[in-house]
Amino acid sequence: MTNIVIIGGGNIGLRHLQALLRLKKAPLVITTIDPSQESLIKAEAALEQVMDRRAADIRFSVNLSDCPPNVDLAVIATTSNVRLEVMQSLVKRARVRYMILEKILFPRLAEYHEAAELLKSHGITAWVNCARRYWPCWQYIHKERFPLAAPAHFSLVGGLWSISSSTIHWLDLLSFMTGINGPLTIDISGLDRTIGYNKRPGFVEFFGALQGTLGPYTFDLASSESDFYTILTSPDWHCNLREEIGVSVSMVTETKTPMGAWNRHEENYPVPFQSRLTDIMAEDILTTGQSLLPSYEDSMALHLPLIEAFLTHLNRCGLVTDYCNVT
Numbered sequence: 001m002t003n004i005v006i007i008g009g010g011n012i013g014l015r016h017l018q019a020l021l022r023l024k025k026a027p028l029v030i031t032t033i034d035p036s037q038e039s040l041i042k043a044e045a046a047l048e049q050v051m052d053r054r055a056a057d058i059r060f061s062v063n064l065s066d067c068p069p070n071v072d073l074a075v076i077a078t079t080s081n082v083r084l085e086v087m088q089s090l091v092k093r094a095r096v097r098y099m100i101l102e103k104i105l106f107p108r109l110a111e112y113h114e115a116a117e118l119l120k121s122h123g124i125t126a127w128v129n130c131a132r133r134y135w136p137c138w139q140y141i142h143k144e145r146f147p148l149a150a151p152a153h154f155s156l157v158g159g160l161w162s163i164s165s166s167t168i169h170w171l172d173l174l175s176f177m178t179g180i181n182g183p184l185t186i187d188i189s190g191l192d193r194t195i196g197y198n199k200r201p202g203f204v205e206f207f208g209a210l211q212g213t214l215g216p217y218t219f220d221l222a223s224s225e226s227d228f229y230t231i232l233t234s235p236d237w238h239c240n241l242r243e244e245i246g247v248s249v250s251m252v253t254e255t256k257t258p259m260g261a262w263n264r265h266e267e268n269y270p271v272p273f274q275s276r277l278t279d280i281m282a283e284d285i286l287t288t289g290q291s292l293l294p295s296y297e298d299s300m301a302l303h304l305p306l307i308e309a310f311l312t313h314l315n316r317c318g319l320v321t322d323y324c325n326v327t
Helices: 011-020 037-049 080-093 109-121 136-145 163-178 278-288 296-316
Strands: 002-007 028-033 057-061 070-076 095-101 125-128 153-157 184-187 209-214 217-222 228-234 237-244 248-256 262-270
Touching: 002 011, 002 080, 011 028, 011 037, 011 278, 037 057, 070 080, 070 278, 080 095, 080 109, 095 278, 109 296, 125 296, 136 163, 136 237, 136 248, 136 262, 153 163, 163 209, 163 217, 163 296, 184 296
Parallel strands: 002 028, 002 070, 028 057, 070 095, 095 125, 153 217
Antiparallel strands: 153 228, 184 209, 209 217, 228 237, 237 248, 248 262
16 A cells, blocks of 8 residues: 655645645555645545546545555655654654755754754655756757757746745756755845735745856846746857746757857647646655666755855845745
8 A cells, every 4th residue: 555645735735735646556545635624625636637637545634643664755745844843753652764845844953853853863755846857858959958958048038936835946946957055045135125925924025136156157036027938058069948837848958069059949748737746756755666766865966055045135124034924
């Protein structure tokens, strides 16, 4: 029997659940736990949207005590402010083999080290859900260009994406393309002094742009009201991806030939939803013990400088704190 537990039945949690209904494991038990009965009702209703589901024993509970004693895979889909507490409570109740953690991981720097020690002491292998590594367009680029030759520049413009919650996705993609996760430096001088509110109550949002370096690579990431482009440039290769959010990615690449000419290639790729990815991730993990997702350790190496930069910005804006309330 394969036991999977999803903790956090909100929007992202129910998408994980929908995907896992397609998992080719039998017998399969999926338990979704959330203190909000309303969230669980919505998650249960979302099951009806999955037309190609496989047979599974689906359970819902508001109590973590209803977690099975042996868990093959735990998906921690809570907000960042309670994630470490949930992890601590879970390992007191169950033996867990693998975890997938949502990002942003934690609001306090010390919690990253506490979580690392918790995972190590309980023998749990964990990954962080930077899911774009599983997107077909990035799979193609990784296959063709990994490791991306330096010097290279990664640029992101438009899209009105969330700087507070999504910057880690872009840093992770650069890490995915290059095979390195540090040293990471982040310049926050382009962030606006106005602190906004995230769509999730109790969390903040940032506006403007970030710049920095990851090893020998440079990047600039800007959120604005314009078309959404990701641009990768190196001396012998250019890549331009235009994303129609939630629909498709149009990719144009140009490769320099030995004679100095440029060969152009165009392709369109679908944008897979989380409800079409988690089953693939789980299959990889449960079958091989490996995943394309970044390991907890690798993602921690990117999270820590990012949280430090966000805390510096919050303090610069007059909010003296060691608590970075992003999720």
